[in-house]
Each structure stands twice: as structure tokens, then as C-alpha cells.
Amino acid sequence: MSATLSDVAARAGVSISAASRVLSRAPSTRVRPETRDRIETAARDLGYRPNFAGRALKLARSDVLAMIVPDLTNPLNSELLRGVDEAATQNDYLMLLGRSEDVGGAMIGRLIGEGRVDGILLQTGDDTRPEDVRELLGQRAPVIFINSVEAGHAGSVTLPNAAAAAVATRHLLQLGHTKIALVGGLPSVFTSADRESGYRAAMADAEVAVRGPWLTRLGYTAEQGRRGLRRLWRLKRRPTGVVVGNLNAAIGVLAEARAIGVAVPDELSVVALHDAWTAEQTAPALTCVRMPMYDLGRTGVELLLDKLRGTDVGNVMINSEPELVVRHSTAPAADRDFVTSKE
Incomplete structure (x- = not known):
């Protein structure tokens, strides 16, 4: 037979109401610490389990x-x-x-x-x-x-979405990149505008122009990341670095880079927002900005x-402050400009 509240109260030498208030953690409970300890010890010793269904009805x-x-x-x-x-x-x-x-x-x-x-x-x-x-x-x-x-x-x-995007962008700028793209989320998503503003602020602080065609707003999934890189690589003038607004999308960017023959980081440096164990398992391992x-x-x-x-x-x-975690997907900018023959 399971222990009751009255069993706990008797063992602790207190009233049933006092035991109930302590064990239900009622905000208005005022008992001495030693009394609380006695009640909680008695409940443990007796294996008392509160009636949560009844408690939920009583306390709503x-x-x-x-x-x-x-x-x-x-x-x-x-x-x-x-x-x-x-x-x-x-x-x-x-x-x-x-x-x-x-x-x-x-x-x-x-x-x-x-x-x-x-x-x-x-x-x-x-x-x-x-x-x-x-x-x-x-x-x-x-x-x-x-x-x-x-x-x-x-x-x-x-x-701190904007701050994280700024950290990622500054990392590429410090490596000598000035041709930096952003693979962002959908325009309707709250974080997308925030992260784009951080990217733009870092570029403005460095007095580096933002090129409209180098901004994609397709989403945060791996497939949307792949589509973002495909769009960038169809351009006549291509970036040498890319900030990706989400780790999952960045994994897609790396997969697409392998598929179309883009060498990371020799031709394209990639830095992602967010970090997880998956970032260390990619080839190359992804440089990320770790979020709290x-x-x-x-x-x-x-x-x-x-x-x-x-x-x-x-x-x-x-x-x-977001934390930059440098791995192998970013490198100093090569001293050349990637321009295709496409119009």
C-alpha cells in the first residue's frame, strides 16, 4: 500500500496541511528549514508520491x-x-x-x-x-x-543574430576577402533580416560594397543552401567568401561546391552561423559562429x-557574444578575381 500524506505528516511530526504545503512547494509556505527537511526526508523514506492529478485540479x-x-x-x-x-x-x-x-x-x-x-x-x-x-x-x-x-x-x-552575422563577416574581411556573399533565410523569417543587417553593418564598417546579386534569401535547409550556391555560381562575377545564415544550409553549400567542382576554401571560403557536432564532420570542417x-x-x-x-x-x-570557431572551410583570399565568360 502506498504512503499517504497523513503518513508523511505523522512521520515528520507536523500537521497534514504543513506537509501538503511543503511537498506541493506552495509559494506562500513559511516553515523553518529544519521542518522542511523533516517533511522531505519523511516523504523520501516512505516513498510518498503526490497525487498530481488531484493537485492539478486543485491548483489549476x-x-x-x-x-x-x-x-x-x-x-x-x-x-x-x-x-x-x-x-x-x-x-x-x-x-x-x-x-x-x-x-x-x-x-x-x-x-x-x-x-x-x-x-x-x-x-x-x-x-x-x-x-x-x-x-x-x-x-x-x-x-x-x-x-x-x-x-x-x-x-x-x-x-544576437545580427552580432553573429557581423562576427562571421568580419572573419572573412580579416582574411582579405572583399567579395563576400550572403546565403540567407527566407525574407519572412525573423532571423533572416536580423542576420542580413549584421552582414551589411560589417561590410559598411569595412567600407566594402554589398553586391545585390550576392545576396540570396532562399532558406535554411541543406537543399536551400545548395540552391543558393548554384545561383551565386551562375553569376559572371563570383564571390570568394560566403556567410551562410544557418549551419544546415552551409552543409548544403559544401555539398553543392563538391558537386560543381568548387574548391573550399581555395576558391571559396565558407563560414556558417550556429555550431554543432555536424560542423566538425563535413569535408572540410566548417568554420562557424557558435550561438548561445x-x-x-x-x-x-x-x-x-x-x-x-x-x-x-x-x-x-x-x-x-557569439564565438567564432575557426576550422578548415575558410582561408586567406586568393589574389585573383573569379570572373566567368557568362553575361
């Missing part, structure tokens, strides 16, 4: 948060999810994972409607429909956006918990 909360991302298999999410999980665990919350393509589905609405989820961290994808996001925001559970901002919505945490993904996850949970407590939250940018 489940102590469960949901993290919704575009791709659960994306290696870029590993540090993000580690930060989310650690912050949630330290605050006695469980995390559920879901895909952003399910935002408009019945399952997410059911979890919220039945009170199974207290709040949501949402990282939208390229194909997330705005109407589905608006419907989600109309639900009872508060939402914090991860690396994006929703107009009129208070509550988001973003990466762990901090992004932790801060997202902290903002969500503040919102659940009724605290006003705003839009926060992680104040951590």
Missing part, C-alpha cells in the same frame, strides 16, 4: 511545459533543449516536446484545453502558418517565442515561469 496547473520546435532531429536544438530541460527541472516542471507543424493540430489544443500544459515555448518554422500561431495565442496557456518575435505579443527571447543556444533555452523557461506567476515580461535578447 499541471507543472508541465511544452517546447515546440520545427524539427526534433535537428542537431542545432541539442544545446537549446539542454538549457530548457535544466531550467524546467530545477523549477520542478516536466517538459513535453512537439513539432511546430502540429501547432494548428488537435493535439496541442487538447493538451492546453484539458489543462495538461501550463505554458508553451514556441520556435516557429518556415512553414508555420500565422493563423495557427494566432489561434495558439488565444488559448489559456501563455506562450514565449524562441528566437522570433510576434507583433503585439509580449514574451520572446532571441539570439543553452542560454536561449534557460531564459525562455525563466520568462515563461515569470509569465505564469503573473509577472509582466517583454522581449529579451541574449546578451552573450
Whole structure:
């Protein structure tokens, strides 16, 4: 037979209400540290397990948060999810994972409607429909956006996207490159404009002209990266360096470079935003700008918990300097200009 709350209270020598407040971590609980220790020790010794279903009904909360991302298999999410999980665990919350393509589905609405989820961290994808996001925001559970901002919505945490793109661009400039392209994300994606602004700012600071044809805005997948390089290599005047707005797209750039016979880094230096174990496995290994993904996850949970407590939250940018990780895909600019015979 499982231990009851009254068993715990009797073992600790306290009232049932005191044991309940301590074990439910009620914010209003005021007990001496030694009393709290006695209650928690008694609960462990007896193997007491709270009735979470009853507690959820009584407190109108489940102590469960949901993290919704575009791709659960994306290696870029590993540090993000580690930060989310650690912050949630330290605050006695469980995390559920879901895909952003399910935002408009019945399952997410059911979890919220039945009170199974207290709040949501949402990282939208390229194909997330705005109407589905608006419907989600109309639900009872508060939402914090991860690396994006929703107009009129208070509550988001973003990466230093512009600063990261500037770090990547300055790296190529310091290697002597002045013919620098940008393979960016879709124009509709929040991070795309931010990262392009960082690229443009670094080029302007170096008094280097930005050539319109050297900017592509096709997306962050490997296939979209491949398309970006194909477009650049059809031009009469080609770049000698390229900043890629996402690691997955950069892997596509390298694959396309091999397919069409472009030597990296001898003919083209490639630097990507984001870093993961996959960057070290490419040929050549990719130079990257590491983003503070762990901090992004932790801060997202902290903002969500503040919102659940009724605290006003705003839009926060992680104040951590992006880190350049130099590998083998970048090299000093060759003393030549790649010009084809194409018109």
C-alpha cells in the first residue's frame, strides 16, 4: 500500500496541511528549514508520491511545459533543449516536446484545453502558418517565442543574430576577402533580416560594397543552401567568401561546391552561423559562429515561469557574444578575381 500524506505528516511530526504545503512547494509556505527537511526526508523514506492529478485540479496547473520546435532531429536544438530541460527541472516542471507543424493540430489544443500544459515555448518554422500561431495565442496557456518575435505579443527571447552575422563577416574581411556573399533565410523569417543587417553593418564598417546579386534569401535547409550556391555560381562575377545564415544550409553549400567542382576554401571560403557536432564532420570542417543556444533555452523557461506567476515580461535578447570557431572551410583570399565568360 502506498504512503499517504497523513503518513508523511505523522512521520515528520507536523500537521497534514504543513506537509501538503511543503511537498506541493506552495509559494506562500513559511516553515523553518529544519521542518522542511523533516517533511522531505519523511516523504523520501516512505516513498510518498503526490497525487498530481488531484493537485492539478486543485491548483489549476499541471507543472508541465511544452517546447515546440520545427524539427526534433535537428542537431542545432541539442544545446537549446539542454538549457530548457535544466531550467524546467530545477523549477520542478516536466517538459513535453512537439513539432511546430502540429501547432494548428488537435493535439496541442487538447493538451492546453484539458489543462495538461501550463505554458508553451514556441520556435516557429518556415512553414508555420500565422493563423495557427494566432489561434495558439488565444488559448489559456501563455506562450514565449524562441528566437522570433510576434507583433503585439509580449514574451520572446532571441539570439544576437545580427552580432553573429557581423562576427562571421568580419572573419572573412580579416582574411582579405572583399567579395563576400550572403546565403540567407527566407525574407519572412525573423532571423533572416536580423542576420542580413549584421552582414551589411560589417561590410559598411569595412567600407566594402554589398553586391545585390550576392545576396540570396532562399532558406535554411541543406537543399536551400545548395540552391543558393548554384545561383551565386551562375553569376559572371563570383564571390570568394560566403556567410551562410544557418549551419544546415552551409552543409548544403559544401555539398553543392563538391558537386560543381568548387574548391573550399581555395576558391571559396565558407563560414556558417550556429555550431554543432555536424560542423566538425563535413569535408572540410566548417568554420562557424557558435550561438548561445543553452542560454536561449534557460531564459525562455525563466520568462515563461515569470509569465505564469503573473509577472509582466517583454522581449529579451541574449546578451552573450557569439564565438567564432575557426576550422578548415575558410582561408586567406586568393589574389585573383573569379570572373566567368557568362553575361
